Amino acid sequence: MYLEFNNVSKSFPHEENGAWEVFSDINLSIEEHNFVSILGPSGCGKSTLLSMIAGLESITDGDILLEDQPVSKPGPDRGMVFQQPALFPWLNVLENVKFPLKHLSKKEQATTAKKYLQMVHLSRFTQSYPHELSGGMQQRVAIARALAMDPKVLLMDEPFGALDEQTRHILHDELLRIWSEDQKTILFVTHSISEAIKLSDRIIVMGTRPGRIIEDLSITLPRPRVRTNSNVIAMEQHVMGLLEGEINKVLKEELQ
């Protein structure tokens, strides 16, 4: 398998109980070129799981294998896009995208960076500084920067969560177009059911307290998927049904 999770657990040290378990025994196999969403309510550990693949969070138990190699620390074979674009304000757009390419020659750096900036339709803004761009444009630069490393897998942690509705829809279409061009394996964390259904080949639905996988859904509906399509509506309702109990659990705990 391309990306594999074997009995993966995560717990954080906790003052009272010794340890606080986010999730345990996660088993999952992800195929190459797949667009997989991890969907779940807040607190289910979906972002933590993604950070573990990135190597930013330690793995408490079990292991994560990328092309049979265990993941332990961050590396350029796994690109990550965060909710905040995290572009470096002292570098212009081109320099930001060139940042992870230090192993290439100067000339290759420039051609690679330009290629990916063209892919996200930002060729005209290579010399701009991040603060001169809109939130959506900044996030596109962040995507170009992650893709420029040519990672084996692209990890996206609620990348469009901080954007307004319209920008988000535009970026959904852009991402699908880029994905069809670049054929990356994408792991996409979100809490939006419609976003997950619109984009993915497969949705891993996670529950909370304790964090676990409650369903593994394949979506074969043809793209583009319109929200008014009856199949899409049926799927949304199905996932909503799965998550309702989970969300109530969170609410109950928070209101106590």
Next chain:
Amino acid sequence: MKILLKRILFLVAVIALWQGVYSAGVFPDIAFPPPLDVYYALIEGFGDGTLTKALLASFKHLLYGLPISIVLGTSIGVLLAKSKQADETAGMYLIALQSIPSIAWVPLSLLLFGFNEMAVIFVVIIGGVFVMALNTRTALRNVPSSFKKAARTMGVNGLELFFKVEIPASVPHFMTGIRLAWAFSWRALMAGELLSNGPGLGYSLTYAFDFARVDVVMAIILIIGVIGSTVDHLVFSKLEKTVMKRWGLL
């Protein structure tokens, strides 16, 4: 333009009030000069070169002291920000040291180095070093963790992370540190020179006082204020604003 006009009118009003207090004879002449006398003292001082010489001597002290205090302060700040051990041990004393007015160091400095320019330079260094260290520490601590995370996912860590991400990311706070180090050093410089054997602007102030030249005393106070604010405005504030703007913080 409107702001400039307001400021000029305010200045005129202050000078008029000053003249009024003088004319009313609130203070004896020997303690309180009229504005015109101060003006003549300035003309005379710059005319015969005494004030110019004093000013150049003061700038020389700064030229030696300020860079040393910036380099030293930065090193201390980096050490405290990067080593938890160092910060827990020495961090809190930094604030204690920063709270000591620089004039308090002058007698000690004179004893250590004697009545010479080295003593003044030492006070200038002490004046700027702690505020520089505190700001460098804050600057490095306030580097957004999202920058560090993003860099790590791009395979950058260790020293490379420090030089390529943490240092550039902390430049805005660092610039604030430099501006404050200048402001504190400038005050320390005057304090040091006041008790020194000269040359320097602060020394000229004591000298004028000894000879009961209150017009010169006033003139030097004006020069100190004007230079302090001009350098801040033209150099350090401008530098800080440019950086802030470029970093998208304004």
